[in-house]
Amino acid sequence: MKNPYLPLAMRTEKIVIETDDKNIKTFSLSFLNEEDESSFNYLPGQFVQLSVLSEGEAPFGIASSPTQPGELEFTVNKIGVLTTALHNLEKGAIIGIRGPLGNCFPIEAFEGKNIVIVSGGFAFTTLRSLLKYILYEENRSKFGNVTVIYGARRPGLLLYKDELKEWEVRPDLDVHLTVDRADDGWRGKVGVVPNVIKEVAPSPENAYTVVCGPPIMIKLTLPVLRQLGFPPERIILSLEMKMKCGIGMCGRCNIGNKYVCKDGPIFTLAHLNELSGEYKPGGRNFETKK
Amino acid sequence: MKEMKIAKNELVSFLDSLISEYKVFAPVKRDGFVVFQEIYSGSEALLVYANSKKPPKEILFPQSEVLFTYRLGGEGLGIEEPTFKDKQMVIFGIRPCDAKSLVILDDIFNSQVYKDVYYIAKREKTLVIAIGCNRPSSTCFCTSLGGGPFSPDGSDLLLVDIDHEYVVQAVTEKGKQFLKKHSEFKKVEEHSLSLMRSVIETAGVLIKSKVETGEIKKKLDVMFDDPFWDWLHEKCLDCAVCTYLCPTCHCFDITDEALDQRGERVRIWDSCAFPMFTLEASGVNPRPTSKERTRQRIMHKFKYFVDNHDMAACVGCGRCIKECPVNLDIRTVLNSILNR
Numbered sequence: 280m281k282n283p284y285l286p287l288a289m290r291t292e293k294i295v296i297e298t299d300d301k302n303i304k305t306f307s308l309s310f311l312n313e314e315d316e317s318s319f320n321y322l323p324g325q326f327v328q329l330s331v332l333s334e335g336e337a338p339f340g341i342a343s344s345p346t347q348p349g350e351l352e353f354t355v356n357k358i359g360v361l362t363t364a365l366h367n368l369e370k371g372a373i374i375g376i377r378g379p380l381g382n383c384f385p386i387e388a389f390e391g392k393n394i395v396i397v398s399g400g401f402a403f404t405t406l407r408s409l410l411k412y413i414l415y416e417e418n419r420s421k422f423g424n425v426t427v428i429y430g431a432r433r434p435g436l437l438l439y440k441d442e443l444k445e446w447e448v449r450p451d452l453d454v455h456l457t458v459d460r461a462d463d464g465w466r467g468k469v470g471v472v473p474n475v476i477k478e479v480a481p482s483p484e485n486a487y488t489v490v491c492g493p494p495i496m497i498k499l500t501l502p503v504l505r506q507l508g509f510p511p512e513r514i515i516l517s518l519e520m521k522m523k524c525g526i527g528m529c530g531r532c533n534i535g536n537k538y539v540c541k542d543g544p545i546f547t548l549a550h551l552n553e554l555s556g557e558y559k560p561g562g563r564n565f566e567t568k569k
Numbered sequence: 570m571k572e573m574k575i576a577k578n579e580l581v582s583f584l585d586s587l588i589s590e591y592k593v594f595a596p597v598k599r600d601g602f603v604v605f606q607e608i609y610s611g612s613e614a615l616l617v618y619a620n621s622k623k624p625p626k627e628i629l630f631p632q633s634e635v636l637f638t639y640r641l642g643g644e645g646l647g648i649e650e651p652t653f654k655d656k657q658m659v660i661f662g663i664r665p666c667d668a669k670s671l672v673i674l675d676d677i678f679n680s681q682v683y684k685d686v687y688y689i690a691k692r693e694k695t696l697v698i699a700i701g702c703n704r705p706s707s708t709c710f711c712t713s714l715g716g717g718p719f720s721p722d723g724s725d726l727l728l729v730d731i732d733h734e735y736v737v738q739a740v741t742e743k744g745k746q747f748l749k750k751h752s753e754f755k756k757v758e759e760h761s762l763s764l765m766r767s768v769i770e771t772a773g774v775l776i777k778s779k780v781e782t783g784e785i786k787k788k789l790d791v792m793f794d795d796p797f798w799d800w801l802h803e804k805c806l807d808c809a810v811c812t813y814l815c816p817t818c819h820c821f822d823i824t825d826e827a828l829d830q831r832g833e834r835v836r837i838w839d840s841c842a843f844p845m846f847t848l849e850a851s852g853v854n855p856r857p858t859s860k861e862r863t864r865q866r867i868m869h870k871f872k873y874f875v876d877n878h879d880m881a882a883c884v885g886c887g888r889c890i891k892e893c894p895v896n897l898d899i900r901t902v903l904n905s906i907l908n909r
Contacts, residue, residue, distance in 0.1 A: 282686045284636045284823075284834070288645040311645055332639050332646060332834075333827035337850075359850025375646050494853070521849045523823045526683040529839070530820030531847050533865075535793075536873035541682070555793035555868075 283526050286330045286375025287315040289351065291368055297354060299435030303401050304366055305342065305354045308374060319376075321345055322383035323408035324517060324545045328525050329353065330375030334364035338522045338540070341379065342404040344411035346418070351376070354404040354438060380525040381544045384409050384489060384515060393423035395481040395509075397500060399430045399472045399492030403438050405517055406491050410446075419451060426481050430457040430472040430496075434465050455479050473499040476507070483508035489515040501548065511549035518544050518551075571745065573737045573754040574761055575728075577616075580735070583753045584611030587659055591696070594628050595661040596621050605660070619706050620664050620886060624816035626674060628660055629691045636687065636834045641827065653690035661698045666711045666886040668699045668723035670816035676878050677819050687836075696747060699724035700735075703772055708887030710778035710900055716884055718772040731764040780903045782871070782881060788906050789872035793864070797909060801902065802863035804895040809840035811889035811897075812866065817882045820846070841865045867902060 289308035297303040310316035321341055330336045337359070343352035357366045368374070384405075394413065398406045413422050427446065431437045437456065447454045456467035457475045468475055472492065481488070488509050490500055497516065504514055520532035520539045527541030535556030537543065575583060587593050594605050595614035603618045605625040640647040671692070678688035702709070702718035711717055721727050725744035728735040736757055739745040748754050792798075812818040822839040825832055839846060842862050848854045856862050874882035883899070890898050 280684050280686050280689065282650070283683050284687075284836075285648065285650060286646060330646075332648075333641060333825050333832045335825045336823060336834075362850065373646055375648075519849075520855065521847050523821065523839075527680065528677055528683070528685060528819065529822070530841065530869075531839075533869070533873060535868075536876040555790075 283377070284524075286328070286336075286377050287319070288312070289374050289376050291370055291372045291374060292350065294368070294370060297438045297440075298401075302357045303354060303436075303438065304357075305352055305438075306365065306368075306374070307343075308351045308353070308376070309349060311373070316349065319351075319379065321379035322386060323412045324382065324384035324405050325379040326381050326405070326525075326544060327351075327353075327376050327378030328380065328522075329361070329365065330377070331361060331364040331368070332375060335361050336375070336377070336523075337361040338380070338519070338525060340405035340408070340517070340544075342407050344408050344415065346412055346415035354401065354407075356401045377525065381540055382542070384517075384545055385487075386412070389413075389487055390421045391423065391485075393482070393484070393486035394425045395486055395488040396425070396427045396429070397472060397476060397488060397490045397492070397504075398428070399496040400432070400436065401438060402491040402493065402517075403429055406489060407439055407442070409489065414446075414449075414452065423485065424453065425451070426453040426455070426479065428455045428457070428472060428475050428479060428481075430459070430475065432459045434458050434462055434467075471499070472496050473503045476500060476503045480507060483510070483513070487513045487515060489517075491517045511552060512547055514548040516546055516548060516551065518546060571739055571748075572757045572762060572765075573739075573748055574734050574757040575737055575753050575755070576734045579753055580616070581611035581614075583751070584608070584614055584661065586751075586753075587611075587661070590657070591659045592656045593659045593661055594625065605663070614662060616662070616700075619702075619704075620667070620888070622888075622892075623814060624670065624886070624888065625660055625663050625667050626670060626816050626819075628658070629671070629688055629695065630674060630678070630819060633835055633837045634687060636823070636836055638831065638833050641830045641832060651687070653686065655691055655694055658691065658695045659698060660695060663697060663699045663724070664702055664886070665699050665718060665720040665722070665724065665727070666709070666716055666884040667816045668697055669711075669716050669720060669884045670886075671697065671723040673817045673878070673880065673882055673884070674819060676880075696726075696743060697724045698726045698728065700728045700730065701769070701772070703730050703768055705772060705776050706887060706891075707777070708890040709776055709885060710780060710887060711885035712773065712776050713778065713780040713782050713900075714881055714883055714885040718776065719769045729765045729768055731761055731768055734761065736761055736765040778885075778887075778900050780900055781907060782883075782903065784907055785871045785881075785903055786875045788909060789868060792906065792909065793868070795909065797905070798860050798864045801867075801905075802859040805842075805859050805863055805897055806895060807842050807844070807859055807862065808894060809842035810892050810894070811899075812840040812842055813838060814888040814892055816884060816886055816888070817870070841869065867906075871903070871906075 288311040293307035295305045326340045328336045339353045342354045523529040525540045527538040532539040535554035595608045602622040638649045678685035721740040725741045727738045847856045870882040
């Protein structure tokens, strides 16, 4: 019987500072043991529990794509005990990992469809995993048009800046970057994500939209997507909650009768609307039921 | 079900013989409280008692349990994996409500997808010998939850106290094999069986508290936004005693404890009554006040758990009623829900 609480060992191969406030870093990790690497099979949207032994464990979405074998990437915002411990690590440090946990984006359903990726702030991590998966040479033809609408408060807070540059010039990708406040060199849009969605007005025809961002962005984005004609069944969200076990036993991450760790973290808006339970932010539903 | 009997004056020597073979847990009196502990002599076991202060769930799901140890600063993570070499165990003298709670815990920790190896390793090595309740307490309401003072659910053997002896019912195959193996169990006469039936009948009548729990879920299905929750929590102190003493509550925290180069990852009981339970590092708390937390406790036990496991996460043991410092009586709560 596999012990679901035992972390596997990974070595920190690279640490990239993502933002100008230095609060967000991306960690590239590789498995210490080859067997662990071959048994760790994941898809975009899944998460893991990362351990810094003596400090504890916390959940993180996987930011890399399974199409880049041999390494796993996690983008970490320094905000609490464990994230601070991670930020204090240097190249070569050993990190524990449990997973992959949770469900993934409905990739099979996405095939043949246009995909609209909407994100704000540092929630872009698992969407980057999805995007890299879709853009992978052998996968790209399985999906239709891909639109990315991604915003941050200011240019310096956007993640994966080098990749964004590459993506902006790709002919098979429609990228719209936006910031709340521009600086001198900014050439993208200015305005909050929901307003940019209105302006870009992606077609709901044969399309799925995947939304991940801070609660306030989600709250204001959903009505815009509904207005554009996206049905709740094709609006995909990735949720987060405080978690400990990651396997549906410790009892804290439930929304109604579903556990975000085990039944999620990926839900359709239609599914969420059926659940009774606490959603962020503060209020009940993402979408008011009529 | 094949019955046998054991004379009361043989029980201590029977327990003594078990102790040589098994790790035996039984109710004992410690610091004025009845608790389940490992006994090293049959005479330690308390045979006349209502129920233990703390539920015996902690034998299989300890309040604090080391998941693994590690040594920092070496190669890799330095983890020393647990070996699960526990001895075979007997839980003797558990009440039927608490035995039933093991069925509920089994469904959580031995789920289809994930296996909690720590719980399962102990559970598989455990034989459960329950003693039925001749004199249920005023706070008992097991019969409202599909149980009863002599309900066999979760037990391998069930003992019925008929004054001078116990009639023993083998509930599971494991229980049957155990009976065969131990010569202390004798053939039972019809007279004892009729005494047993009357004891069982009398005890059932003694349970006065009744809640129609069958209707509760239907009510709760549409009560998430009900103003009921606005006032229900008002006297709750968030002390969490109801969850700590509940035989079915299973929420836990996982934490690291390290000193110098040695460390342990520990799992400890946690409670949905605490604000920190769901507080995220960002400062966001999806259950910020006692209102949301009280609602979560009731909803989890009587709606969400029923949705997922087809049974309520409550066995009617009454510990939360007995020990609540502000008399927030779950039976009253449930009846108020029914009346909405």
